[in-house]
Amino acid sequence: MAIILHLDVMLAKRKMSVTTLSEKVGLTMANLSILKNGKAKAIRFSTLEGICKALNCQPGDLLEYQSEEDNADQFD
Structure with a gap:
């Protein structure tokens, strides 16, 4: 998956x-x-908002985009 959640x-x-x-x-x-x-x-944005509020963080602290090519490189 291209979006990684660092919960x-x-x-x-x-x-x-x-x-x-x-x-x-x-x-x-x-x-x-x-x-x-x-x-x-x-x-859901409401879920993301609740998590960010509880953890005192920004959505960018939790979410990361990783291209499919980057994922493929990990398994080579």
């Missing part, structure tokens, strides 16, 4: 558990796990 990195930087983030944002643990593990196909 696990921000959680570690903020020393926050997925459980705490789940409570603050109002998302289920299952949905946060999907985001954290890179399995999500989409994210």
